[in-house]
Amino acid sequence: xxxxxxxxxxxxxxxxxxxxxxxxxxxxxxxxxxxxxxxxxxxxxxxxxxxxxxxxxxxxxxxxxxxxxxxxxxxxxxxxxxxxxxxxxxxxxxxxxxxxxxxxxxxxxxxxxxxxxxxxxxxxxxxxxxxxxxxxxxxxxxxxxxxxxxxxxxxxxxxxxxxxxxxxxxxxxxxxxxxxxxxxxxxxxxxxxxxxxxxxxxxxxxxxxxxxxxxxxxxxxxxxxxxxxxxxxxxxxxxxxxxxxxxxxxxxxxxxxxxxxxxxxxxxxxxxxxxxxxxxxxxxxxxxxxxxxxxxxxxxxxxxxxxxxxxxxxxxxxxxxxxxxxxxxxxxxxxxxxxxxxxxxxxxxxxxxxxxxxxxxxxxxxxxxxxxxxxxxxxxxxxxxxxxxxxxxxxxxxxxxxxxxxxxxxxxxxxxxxxxxxxxxxxxxxxxxxxxxxxxxxxxxxxxxxxxxxxxxxxxxxxxxxxxxxxxxxxxxxxxxxxxxxxxx
Amino acid sequence: xxxxxxxxxxxxxxxxxxxxxxxxxxxxxxxxxxxxxxxxxxxxxxxxxxxxxxxxxxxxxxxxxxxxxxxxxxxxxxxxxxxxxxxxxxxxxxxxxxxxxxxxxxxxxxxxxxxxxxxxxxxxxxxxxxxxxxxxxxxxxxxxxxxxxxxxxxxxxxxxxxxxxxxxxxxxxxxxxxxxxxxxxxxxxxxxxxxxxxxxxxxxxxxxxxxxxxxxxxxxxxxxxxxxxxxxxxxxxxxxxxxxxxxxxxxxxxxxxxxxxxxxxxxxxxxxxxxxxxxxxxxxxxxxxxxxxxxxxxxxxxxxxxxxxxxxxxxxxxxxxxxxxxxxxxxxxxxxxxxxxxxxxxxxxxxxxxxxxxxxxxxxxxxxxxxxxxxxxxxxxxxxxxxxxxxxxxxxxxxxxxxxxxxxxxxxxxxxxxxxxxxxxxxxxxxxxxxxxxxxxxxxxxxxxxxxxxxxxxxxxxxxxxxxxxxxxxxxxxxxxxxxxxxxx
Numbered sequence: 001x002x003x004x005x006x007x008x009x010x011x012x013x014x015x016x017x018x019x020x021x022x023x024x025x026x027x028x029x030x031x032x033x034x035x036x037x038x039x040x041x042x043x044x045x046x047x048x049x050x051x052x053x054x055x056x057x058x059x060x061x062x063x064x065x066x067x068x069x070x071x072x073x074x075x076x077x078x079x080x081x082x083x084x085x086x087x088x089x090x091x092x093x094x095x096x097x098x099x100x101x102x103x104x105x106x107x108x109x110x111x112x113x114x115x116x117x118x119x120x121x122x123x124x125x126x127x128x129x130x131x132x133x134x135x136x137x138x139x140x141x142x143x144x145x146x147x148x149x150x151x152x153x154x155x156x157x158x159x160x161x162x163x164x165x166x167x168x169x170x171x172x173x174x175x176x177x178x179x180x181x182x183x184x185x186x187x188x189x190x191x192x193x194x195x196x197x198x199x200x201x202x203x204x205x206x207x208x209x210x211x212x213x214x215x216x217x218x219x220x221x222x223x224x225x226x227x228x229x230x231x232x233x234x235x236x237x238x239x240x241x242x243x244x245x246x247x248x249x250x251x252x253x254x255x256x257x258x259x260x261x262x263x264x265x266x267x268x269x270x271x272x273x274x275x276x277x278x279x280x281x282x283x284x285x286x287x288x289x290x291x292x293x294x295x296x297x298x299x300x301x302x303x304x305x306x307x308x309x310x311x312x313x314x315x316x317x318x319x320x321x322x323x324x325x326x327x328x329x330x331x332x333x334x335x336x337x338x339x340x341x342x343x344x345x346x347x348x349x350x351x352x353x354x355x356x357x358x359x360x361x362x363x364x365x366x367x368x369x370x371x372x373x374x375x376x377x378x379x380x381x382x383x384x385x386x387x388x389x390x391x392x393x394x395x396x397x398x399x400x401x402x403x404x405x406x407x408x409x410x411x412x413x414x415x416x417x418x419x420x421x422x423x424x425x426x427x428x429x430x431x432x433x434x435x436x437x438x439x440x441x442x443x444x445x446x447x448x449x450x451x452x453x454x455x456x457x458x459x460x461x462x463x464x465x466x467x468x469x470x471x472x473x474x475x476x477x478x479x480x481x482x483x484x485x486x487x488x489x
Numbered sequence: 490x491x492x493x494x495x496x497x498x499x500x501x502x503x504x505x506x507x508x509x510x511x512x513x514x515x516x517x518x519x520x521x522x523x524x525x526x527x528x529x530x531x532x533x534x535x536x537x538x539x540x541x542x543x544x545x546x547x548x549x550x551x552x553x554x555x556x557x558x559x560x561x562x563x564x565x566x567x568x569x570x571x572x573x574x575x576x577x578x579x580x581x582x583x584x585x586x587x588x589x590x591x592x593x594x595x596x597x598x599x600x601x602x603x604x605x606x607x608x609x610x611x612x613x614x615x616x617x618x619x620x621x622x623x624x625x626x627x628x629x630x631x632x633x634x635x636x637x638x639x640x641x642x643x644x645x646x647x648x649x650x651x652x653x654x655x656x657x658x659x660x661x662x663x664x665x666x667x668x669x670x671x672x673x674x675x676x677x678x679x680x681x682x683x684x685x686x687x688x689x690x691x692x693x694x695x696x697x698x699x700x701x702x703x704x705x706x707x708x709x710x711x712x713x714x715x716x717x718x719x720x721x722x723x724x725x726x727x728x729x730x731x732x733x734x735x736x737x738x739x740x741x742x743x744x745x746x747x748x749x750x751x752x753x754x755x756x757x758x759x760x761x762x763x764x765x766x767x768x769x770x771x772x773x774x775x776x777x778x779x780x781x782x783x784x785x786x787x788x789x790x791x792x793x794x795x796x797x798x799x800x801x802x803x804x805x806x807x808x809x810x811x812x813x814x815x816x817x818x819x820x821x822x823x824x825x826x827x828x829x830x831x832x833x834x835x836x837x838x839x840x841x842x843x844x845x846x847x848x849x850x851x852x853x854x855x856x857x858x859x860x861x862x863x864x865x866x867x868x869x870x871x872x873x874x875x876x877x878x879x880x881x882x883x884x885x886x887x888x889x890x891x892x893x894x895x896x897x898x899x900x901x902x903x904x905x906x907x908x909x910x911x912x913x914x915x916x917x918x919x920x921x922x923x924x925x926x927x928x929x930x931x932x933x934x935x936x937x938x939x940x941x942x943x944x945x946x947x948x949x950x951x952x953x954x955x956x957x958x959x960x961x962x963x964x965x966x967x968x969x970x971x972x973x974x975x976x977x978x
Contacts, residue, residue: 024604028558029591034604037549037619044540044550051533060526061533065641066555066593066624067577069517088556089581090593093628094574102518104555104579104593115513115523124814130526134623135555139582152554325613 001337002274006417009217009269016268019337020277023146031144031151038338039147041285043154043264047133049186049282050156050258053178059129059158066134067102068111076236079109082203086138088151104137108157109204109255113237116161120239120251123163129171131158131256147265148221148489158256161239168228168252172209173459175226175256176452179211182258183223184454186282187267188390189213190397191223192419194448194484195461199432202255206230207461209451212486213266214397218417220447220486221269223262229253271362271389277339278362280389281382288319288378289335293328293347305351309344309374317342317378336361341385342378362388394455401484407473410485411442419447419486423470423479434474438485447484490826494763495906498706505757508826509766512635520633520640527827528636530774532643532753536622538675538771539645539747542667548618548647555623556591557600565725568598571692575627577640593626597646598693598744602726605650609728609740612652618660620647620745636754637710637978647745650728657717657741661698662948664715664745665941668700671747672712673943675771676756677879678702679886680712681908683937683973684950688921691744695719696950698940701975702755703886707906709936709975710758712751718742760851760878766828767851769878770871777808777867778824782817782836794840798833798863806867825850830874831867851877883944890973896962899974900931908936908975912959912968923963927974936973 001019003012017023022039035043054061067090073080088104091097105111112130119125135154144150158175162168176193183189191211201208202225210225234240234250243249271278281287290313292299292306303323310321322331328345335343345357350368358377359366362385369377403421404410413420424446425434435446449463467479490508492501506512511528524532543550556579562569577593580586594600601619608614624643633639647664651657665682672678680700690697691714699714723729723739732738760767770776781788781795792812799810811820817834824832834846834855845863848855849870858866891907893899902909913935914923924935938952956968 024607026604026607027554027600028561028603029554029556032554032556034554035552037551040550040552043552061529062526063524063529063532063643065516065518065521065523066626067518067521067641072517085583087583088579088591090577091580092578092590094576101581102577111516114517115515118513118515137555152556154552 001276005216005272005274009215012216012272012274013269016272016277016337017146020339022268025146029151031140033146033150035154038285039264042267042279042283043260045283045285046182046187046260046263047156049182050178050260051133053181054131054156054158057129057174057178059131059160062130062132063134064108064111064115064132066105068105070101070103072110072114073103075110075113076204076233078232079204079236083107083138086140088137088139106136106138107257108132108136108159109233112159113233113239116159117238117240120161120241122242123244126161126163126241126251127167128161129158130160131156145489147261147268150261153262154260156256156258156260160254160256161234161251162253163241163243163249163251165230165252168230168254169461171254171256172226172228173452175224175254176209176211176459178256179224179258180452180454183211183213183263183266184390186280187263188280188386188393189223189263189266189270190394190454192447192453192484193224193451195451195463196448197431197435197446197483199435200446200448202227204229204232206232210448211454212419212447212488213270214400214417214419214486215266215269215489218400218414218487219489220419221262221266221489222259223266224256224258226256227254229255270393272339273362276337278389279339279341281341281386284339284341285318286320286335286338286340287317287382288313288342288344289331289340290319290321290344290346291328291331291335292321292323293345293350295348298348302346302348302351305371306346309346309356309371313375313378316375317382342381344374360385404473405470407438407442410473411444414442414444414485414487419484421482421484422473423467424481424483425472425475425477426480434472438474443487444485445488447486447488449481449483490765491763494705494761498704498758501705501761501763502758505761505766505826506635509828511757514635518640520629522635522639522641524643527774528753531756531768531772532749534772534774535671535676535749535752536645538671539667539749540622542670543620543645543647546618546663546667548620548649551619551621552623553597553600553604553621555594557594559590559592561599561603562592564599564602565693565722567721568693568725572596572627575629577626577628595625595627596746597621597625597648598722601648602722602728605648606727606729609650609730611731612733615650615652615730615740616656617650618647619649620645634978636750636757639750642751643749645745645747645749649743649745650723651741651743652730652732652738654719654741657719657743658950660743660745661715661717662941664713664743665698665700665948667745668713668747669941669943672700672702672752672755673879675769676752677769677875677882678712678752678755678759679883679943681936681942681973682713682940684940684952685937686920686924686935686972688924689935689937691716693718693721695721699937701908701936701977702759703889703906703908703975704755704758704978707889707903707976708978709908710751710755710978711748712755713745713747715745716743718744759882761828762851765826767878768828768830770830770875773828773830774807775809775824775827775829776806776871777802777831777833778820778829779808779810779833779835780817780820780824781810781812782834782839784837787837791835791837791840794860795835798835798845798860802864802867805864806871821848831870833863849874893962894959896927896931899962900933903931903933903974903976908973910971910973911962912956913970913972914961914964914966915969923961927963932976933974934977936975936977938970938972
């Protein structure tokens with residue numbers, strides 16, 4: 001392929017999905033896709049990265065049912081109002097109508113928290129830090145887009161319960177830390193985690209914190225979110241403990257949802273180039289493809305040597321010897337489109353020299369490497385490629401952050417594909433009118449105040465970046481927050 | 490706990506689930522359970538073992554939707570008839586009735602094979618070897634039992650497509666090999682994989698091969714099955730390739746379903762003892778629990794030394810220092826019930842001696858080990874425990890295989906908790922009447938002819954163990970097969 005990623009992202013993305021065989025859109029239920037092996041292998045890798053982070057932060061895995069009883073939904077009023085419009089309902093079994101309806105879970109709270117109410121009694125039952133891998137269903141009415149918006153998507157949800165609000169706040173910071181380790185550290189995808197405005201928070205939360213990355217078309221994609229639930233759900237579901245004074249207390253909760261599908265989409269979009277995918281070394285299904293350069297008569301010899309290299313490398317990398325009955329050119333192109341980070345080419349002349357050619361996906365550079373040195377060369381080249389991808393993604397991301405003093409300046413910069421920081425009257429409920437006015441005129445969304453950056457350790461529940469004497473870009477009244485504005489997916 | 494596992498298995502199993510906190514049965518939809526962390530960690534381990542086997546056998550992961558369009562179900566007539574009675578149907582979205590019904594998949598075929606029909610064109614598209622991890626839903630009418638029979642269960646399904654029937658047969662043998670590596674090799678659970686009689690095969694298959702293990706109450710539990718689908722589905726869904734002569738040919742298929750829930754149940758049941766679980770070393774969420782023996786005034790010193798041991802062991806084992814505010818006796822009992830393979834006890838006197846106490850869960854033996862030698866002692870003791878569990882499980886399993894010449898002898902031995910091999914008129918369709926007669930009189934089931942044993946490399950599509958001049962235990966006519974009979978879950 002050869003499509004300008006920045007000039008024509010939508011075509012680029014659709015073509016990548018085809019040539020790298022990431023998913024099949026022909027499944028016969030609208031909004032449901034088949035995830036194909038090349039994507040699934042990287043997605044499994046993302047799950048592994050998160051498993052390690054969940055273990056590091058003392059989260060335990062569990063499994064809660066996919067179906068939620070209709071009566072469990074009703075307990076938290078804002079939550080049910082937020083989710084019910086897109087719930088898929090199971091109403092029949094075999095040829096019988098069920099006496100009650102079951103929701104295919106759009107998110108886990110209403111299934112999980114009635115259990116937590118049974119599990120939490122005393123202080124010694126806290127904290128609960130539990131997560132579940134799996135998928136959820138939302139009957140989206142917006143247009144679907146593979147891995148970005150679908151009616152069924154892969155994710156992780158962690159649901160934590162604490163005795164105090166300060167522990168809950170600390171959890172939100174820890175959740176942001178996990179996102180930094182995986183999304184930025186492992187996959188090289190930069191993001192800002194915002195505190196969302198009150199009118200854009202998770203249904204039933206006190207506050208929502210969400211990580212937005214910037215896609216090549218200048219639109220932002222939310223890849224993970226974590227929510228300070230306060231005591232809304234603990235009161236609704238009766239999650240309470242007896243404190244040291246023998247008094248009943250409602251617990252403080254958080255929930256965290258990295259969107260595995262979307263993290264994958266961001267990884268594909270941020271690192272790919274006009275010729276295809278470029279997969280960060282750590283997440284690549286195949287890290288090294290070995291292409292034998294065969295000529296009539298030398299096949300046995302070359303394949304034997306290539307096989308030896310495959311065996312030698314298999315302890316340190318995910319490696320694949322490509323023995324398909326295709327030309328080297330076809331294979332080069334195929335692995336390039338799929339974004340395999342490193343390629344080894346080996347033919348008769350190389351063998352005579354005791355060397356092989358090592359080609360690097362992102363730079364396109366090729367070098368001769370002694371076969372005896374391949375292991376160290378691969379490890380080094382893989383790490384360097386990962387660092388290069390992250391560094392150029394970070395540079396691009398930061399370059400596309402800008403500021404504006406007026407709505408027009410903001411809109412012009414958003415049109416250039418930027419996230420723009422502006423003075424805004426407030427990010428609390430009453431700012432909604434200002435946000436609506438901006439959206440109507442410039443089709444843009446308030447992302448919120450900065451909670452933390454991908455490459456920073458600091459988390460700010462209340463942003464210290466306050467306007468001084470500036471005016472809200474929407475209503476012109478005195479501003480009291482700096483918020484980022486962008487177009488969103 | 491102290492319950493006679495063999496004398497009263499049902500109570501034992503229910504109690505284990507409570508004291509080891511394996512699942513919570515109070516979820517408010519019948520037949521749906523919450524799997525708690527202690528079980529989920531081992532289940533994740535079982536998935537990892539299977540991931541490695543799938544990789545070894547060149548299977549690739551993919552994700553197919555959870556919902557199947559009603560019209561896709563209808564294609565294979567036997568399949569639809571077999572599964573539709575227990576399908577859960579999604580019929581509404583938000584507050585609207587859907588125009589079509591979607592099945593929550595009870596098994597993947599009807600969702601996957603229409604896609605395969607699109608993917609397979611030429612010989613170069615074959616073989617397809619794809620698997621999916623996840624869960625499925627069947628609205629069982631039989632009584633449910635945690636991890637053994639539920640309306641939602643965790644499994645793996647592999648769906649393979651070949652150009653020839655011999656490749657498909659080889660796949661069935663490979664599937665059996667994966668079961669041997671994981672279920673027997675990693676978890677020490679013995680089984681026989683049978684070729685099921687024709688009347689008990691998977692809906693839509695030519696032949697079903699299923700692995701049965703023996704539970705402590707003498708009933709068998711099917712833990713995995715693999716099916717020779719022949720061309721039934723390829724004809725129904727149009728999965729065909731153009732052969733070397735440019736002729737269209739229908740493909741040959743297999744599908745394989747290890748029941749992860751059930752494998753876990755078998756592991757719990759086979760290895761536990763009257764005092765609780767005993768988890769094989771490889772599958773244990775925590776392999777080594779460290780219990781500090783604290784007395785007033787020495788807490789800091791003992792905890793510091795215990796912490797050093799935890800750190801030293803953490804590279805070679807999943808280890809947990811138990812710092813809960815509970816007595817050592819409480820902790821011993823708690824970890825014993827949960828089946829942690831090894832326990833280290835360390836107090837002030839041990840530290841003075843430069844040693845710690847190493848206790849082994851299954852034998853109950855304790856020994857003093859120099860702290861400097863703990864790493865090697867742990868590795869050795871873990872491996873020995875695994876080998877001991879497997880060896881005693883194998884011995885018990887083989888001791889409970891028996892033979893009989895008459896229905897009465899058979900029934901008596903089944904009452905003793907055995908699987909009994911008997912001469913039988915046939916295992917093809919016409920034997921069904923004989924099977925029904927036996928079931929009515931003795932509530933037992935024909936498991937089939939032996940395909941392979943857990944500890945054997947031989948697979949027999951047609952059993953060589955033929956009767957000579959013996960008579961069917963049911964009808965008295967000349968027998969032409971030796972089949973095993975048992976009570977089943």
